[in-house]
Amino acid sequence: MLKQHLRKAMAVAAAAAAVFGMGACGGGSASGDANHLVITWWGNQQRNDRTNKINEMFEQQNEGVTVDGQFSEMSDYFQKLSTSAAGGHLPDVMQTGLGYLDQYEQNGLLLDLKPYIDDGTIDVSDVDPNIIESVTRDDGAVYAITNAMAAxxxxxxxxxxxxxxxxxxxxxxxxxxxxxxxxxxxxxxxxxxxxxxxxxxxxxxxxxxxxxxxxxxxxxxxxxxxxxxxxxxxxxxxxxxxxxxxxxxxxxxxxxxxxxxxxxxxxxxxxxxxxxxxxxxxxxxxxxxxxxxxxxxxxxxxxxxxxxxxxxxYVYPSQFWTVAKTSKNPKLAAQWINFYTNNVEANKVLLTDRGIPISSKVATAIESDLSDSDKEAVDFINNVVKPESSPNSxxxxxxxxxxxxxxxxxxxxxxxxxxxxxxxxxxxxxxxxxxxxxxxxx
Structure with missing residues (x-):
């Protein structure tokens, strides 16, 4: 039985590698509707419920927009993403981890978000410049926005x-x-x-x-x-x-x-x-x-x-938000990432589920809403980890x-x-x- 689990994990990686070898697959996002976004992530039920609530809030503040939130257990997530890529239908916005971020980027599957940072669609004025620098490539491209910090x-x-x-x-x-x-x-x-x-x-x-x-x-x-x-x-x-x-x-x-x-x-x-x-x-x-x-x-x-x-x-980006290069709605996808990053009310729903918000303004604003366990995690990072830590690649x-x-x-x-x-x-x-x-x- 354990070998079956290992073979499943290996199959996921193999499928991903096959997809990555294709490069950008063409086709487009899961929907051609200019007011529709498909967003995927992995997580437990608490994260799923909170992220879906944020999607609803985004819809309410953007009349006519619909968000299709799709989540999976982490063990299934990248297999599903690989299947979507193979069919040329990657979601508009994807939660990714570090290893997969590099692979998706190197194979031309991700959109450069730097233009949306430059024009203010994604506001990073309250974000530590080191966080943005850590995801900025040598040519200035930014293929991901850190969604939170953890340790x-x-x-x-x-x-x-x-x-x-x-x-x-x-x-x-x-x-x-x-x-x-x-x-x-x-x-x-x-x-x-x-x-x-x-x-x-x-x-x-x-x-x-x-x-x-x-x-x-x-x-x-x-x-x-x-x-x-x-x-x-x-x-x-x-x-x-x-x-x-x-x-x-x-x-x-x-x-x-x-x-x-x-x-x-x-x-x-x-x-x-x-x-x-x-x-x-x-x-x-x-x-x-x-x-x-x-x-x-x-x-x-x-x-x-x-x-x-x-x-x-080390203190570490817990995950990243990325946008598929094939997305038909890149501007709207960037607006969703900005909402997730900077909207205080949305983050009062999410709290520290993915980690400490990267916006200092948001992190300060939600402090009083944190549960005892969230406050303990923040205190742990600030007082135990940060004083005795080093940069991480x-x-x-x-x-x-x-x-x-x-x-x-x-x-x-x-x-x-x-x-x-x-x-x-x-x-x-x-x-x-x-x-x-x-x-x-x-």
């Missing part, structure tokens, strides 16, 4: 750990994290999920402790010089399985990857199938707390573990998706099934990732 967050079951007399440091080292994993398992029977079945952000976080980037984008290879630099990450999996405190891989055959509602932190009653923590982003804290409320649990926040958290940690190679799905996931699976050790895993990742990155450059 990596170890979200943990504070109620469970308090009852066991265990305290999580704000910025744990790797050794401290491992000690907590052992204590939680010994005292409660609850295990740990070390971000299994997700992409390589945590591996990159571990590598950054030495001031090293995971990818050398310019030279189409890994940024590390030896597999030894990767071993610490894979050793956590090996140690967890050997000592019994890591969640068994079989657990992931029964849950939907990427689903907040089915994350082992909040889902299930058997301690051996639960995790005391999840490796996510601050933008997801509120949604996780909502689910934890069903169990009567309060959640806490800490940084992802690192032996040099200042080097590893916004560029990933086109082959990063293949590296994640065809290299990292199978290696982690083999580790959890005890087929290989951490040293072998690091060597395999080093060799195979470099091979994919080199191929992606051709």
């Amino acid at each position: 990596p967050a170890l979200i943990y079951n504070k109620t469970l750990l308090d009852s066991a007399g265990i305290t999580v440091p704000e910025r744990p080292t790797v050794a401290q994290f491992l000690d907590i994993c052992r204590q939680v398992y010994a005292k409660t029977g609850v295990k740990t999920n070390f971000r299994y079945y997700e992409y390589g952000e945590l591996l990159e976080y571990f590598v950054k402790k030495d001031g090293t980037k995971l990818y050398d984008v310019k030279n189409n290879k890994l940024g590390v010089d030896s597999p030894e630099q990767l071993e610490q990450y894979f050793d956590v999996y090996e140690t967890g399985i050997k000592e019994g405190w890591h969640v068994a891989p079989e657990v992931f055959t029964d849950i939907k990857a990427g689903s907040v509602e089915q994350d082992p932190l909040v889902y299930g009653s058997d301690p051996s199938r639960r995790s005391w923590c999840t490796f996510k982003y601050t933008s997801q804290f509120g949604a996780y707390q909502t689910q934890a409320n069903n169990n009567g649990d309060t959640l806490g926040l800490a940084t992802w573990p690192s032996d040099n958290v200042k080097n590893s940690n 916004l560029q990933t190679p086109a082959a990063a998706t293949d590296v994640n799905t065809k290299v990292l996931l199978p290696i982690e699976e083999s580790l959890l099934y005890g087929k290989i050790d951490a040293k072998t895993a690091a060597q395999q990742y080093f060799d195979q990732a470099n091979e994919y990155l080199a191929k992606g450059a051709k």
